[in-house]
Amino acid sequence: MIDLHIHSYYSDGVYSPKELVQCAQELGLSTVCLTDHNGIDGLDEFFSISKERGLKAIPGVEIYTHYKDRQLHILGYDFDTKNKALNKALKKLQKTHIPQVQQTIKALQEHGWNIDEKKVFDTKATYIGSATIAGVLKKDSQNWERIQKDFKNRKIIPITEIIGKYLFKPKQIYFESEIAVKKAIQLIKNAGGKAVLAHPGQHLSWEDEDIIAELKQMGLDGIEAVTSHHSWQEIEHWQIVAKELDVMITVGSDFHGYVPKEWDFVIRGPWDYFKTSDFEISFNEH
Ligand SMILES: [Zn+2]
Ligand SMILES: [Zn+2]
Known part of the structure; x- marks a missing residue:
């Protein structure tokens, strides 16, 4: 089982890279990608611990971007972590x-x-x-x-x-630091990586297929169709869109941390959803 979308305390996640590796192994994950917001500062730590413990780790990042008055989250995978332009752009965002x-x-x-x-x-x-x-x-x-x-x-x-x-609400007082979506895709690709649109269902409607096509023109390599943010219908829909456009389908939980223990009733966190056998059955069918 893989998870290509998790956050550490280097952005807004709860856990350290070490704790994440531990949690991932307890869950039985074989490949994990740390994708902190606008930064790759946790990657070195994540790699060295993953290597030590025998977990396959892939370099990742999640960049806040904008396109046509929308916010889109772009995931970058498997890029050169030392790439100067990418590092410079992320430092500037920070x-x-x-x-x-x-x-x-x-x-x-x-x-x-x-x-x-x-x-x-x-x-x-x-x-x-x-x-x-x-x-x-x-x-x-x-x-x-x-x-x-x-x-x-x-x-x-x-x-x-x-x-x-x-x-x-009622007044927006917090804004993310974003770059144009085209710039983010280019930065990732120029660093030898793959650019994937994160949880499209959060920002786009089913009528927005033209936007996805435009992103593909810019070099988008994939769509995170399988995510804890999507309903089963959305998972199916975005997989079809990805197939039609001939881009990759990726899987990510967007795990930021477990639901606090003090909540003495059952609410599932993203990784709990990924643990269910339903998920594996449905995923294999597509
Ligand atoms: Zn996101
Ligand atoms: Zn995320």
């Missing part, structure tokens, strides 16, 4: 993101939240995502009280809902 993170923190403070810039930046992440900011926000007891009140005293409030409510 650097230009810092003032954006600072502005977000300032806006949150102005909205009465208890949030310290130092705590947000006290992280291994070379690209600080919205989940990191929301995580720091949630840790403060006063903030947590306010959040719970806003969510009508619900006990379990996933980080994604906190991000949606306070960083994006």
Whole structure:
């Protein structure tokens, strides 16, 4: 079993590369690709531990891009990790993101939240995502009280809902650092890699096949049709689109971490879905 889309604490994942290798092996995965957002800083660590433990590791990255007023996530695979242009572009994305993170923190403070810039930046992440900011926000007891009140005293409030409510609505105060999709595809390809559109169902509708065709013109090599973000219908649909366009179909969980143990009822995390036998049966059929 393979997983070509996971995140470590070098972006907005919970685990270190070492812990990820451990989790992957416990799950019985044979090949894993670390695809942190806008950065490849965890790869060296990931490779050396994978090698030591006998797990096949592939270089990866997930770049935030824009195309025709949409955000698209482009996965890069199997590229030269030392490629200068790619490294330079990723460093630039990380650097230009810092003032954006600072502005977000300032806006949150102005909205009465208890949030310290130092705590947000006290992280291994070379690209600080919205989940990191929301995580720091949630840790403060006063903030947590306010959040719970806003969510009508619900006990379990996933980080994604906190991000949606306070960083994006009612006023968007957080933005990702993005590059044009064409540029991202070119950077990956020029570094000898393959460019794949991540979880298309998150950003595109079934009527957007023309966009996929345009991406193929730019050099797109594949579509992540099998992902925890897609329904079974979407998985089928995007596999058909990939077949019709003659591009690769890839598989990725987009694992950021397990659902917290404190949630004393069963909610499945992305890797749990990948463990089910249903998945393997359905996947083999296509
Ligand atoms: Zn993504
Ligand atoms: Zn991802």
